Amino acid sequence: MQHPITLVRLSPDSPHVATVASWTHAEWGHLNPDFTADTWRDAFRRECGDGGVPSVFVAMAGDQPVGTAALMAEDMDTRPDLTPWLASVFVLPEWRGQGIASTLIRRVEEEAVACGVDYFYLFTPDQQALYRRLGWRDHEELSYRGEDVTIMRRQLEA
Numbered sequence: 598m599q600h601p602i603t604l605v606r607l608s609p610d611s612p613h614v615a616t617v618a619s620w621t622h623a624e625w626g627h628l629n630p631d632f633t634a635d636t637w638r639d640a641f642r643r644e645c646g647d648g649g650v651p652s653v654f655v656a657m658a659g660d661q662p663v664g665t666a667a668l669m670a671e672d673m674d675t676r677p678d679l680t681p682w683l684a685s686v687f688v689l690p691e692w693r694g695q696g697i698a699s700t701l702i703r704r705v706e707e708e709a710v711a712c713g714v715d716y717f718y719l720f721t722p723d724q725q726a727l728y729r730r731l732g733w734r735d736h737e738e739l740s741y742r743g744e745d746v747t748i749m750r751r752q753l754e755a
Contacts, residue, residue: 600659602697604704607653609645613662614638617655620665621685628742644669649712650681654704656688656697664688666701668708673720673741676748681709683719683751702731710753717753720746 607613618641622634632640644651644667656664665687672682683705688697709717720741721728728749729735736750 600657600661602663602695602700603657604654604700605657606647607645607655607665608647609642611645611655613655614642614645617641617653617662617665620687620689624687625685628744649708650714652705652708653685654701654708656692656701658692663692664697664701666698666705668705668717672718673748675741676718679718679748681714681717683709683717686719686724698727699731702728706751706753714753716750718748718750720748722746725749 607617615638618638619634621641622632622637626632626637629637641653645653651667651669653665653667655662665685666683667685669682669684670680671677672684673679683702686698686702718736719728719733722744725735725747733749733751735747737748739746739748
């Protein structure tokens with residue numbers, strides 16, 4: 598029997614920081630080749646704020662983390678004019694297709710609204726359809742560190 602999914606805010610001292618940081622490093626580390634697994638984890642830990650920007654949320658099945666999403670001030674260093682960002686949306690492959698990513702995205706949106714954000718951004722190479730279903734709109738197409746991506750924007754309403 599699968600556990601119901603609960604969402605928790607990840608704190609810097611959580612025992613799950615190393616696990617979740619390793620997922621995001623495996624998925625997106627190629628975009629930041631200067632980061633080792635250790636420097637990535639340390640940077641990730643600094644994003645685990647206690648509210649607003651930055652915040653990292655984790656989907657838990659019992660005591661096992663199965664997905665994550667974050668609200669960050671900056672996710673694309675070539676576009677410092679755009680802030681804040683929905684970032685690091687990831688669900689373990691065996692847990693996909695159950696709405697966990699959408700639930701995490703909505704939680705990050707709630708956090709953004711709570712701290713007064715009107716618009717926020719994400720970039721994705723291949724998940725545009727998911728985000729469009731959730732109300733995101735294409736903002737810009739570009740190449741980022743050798744990867745073709747779409748910057749998407751979401752207008753939030755308090």
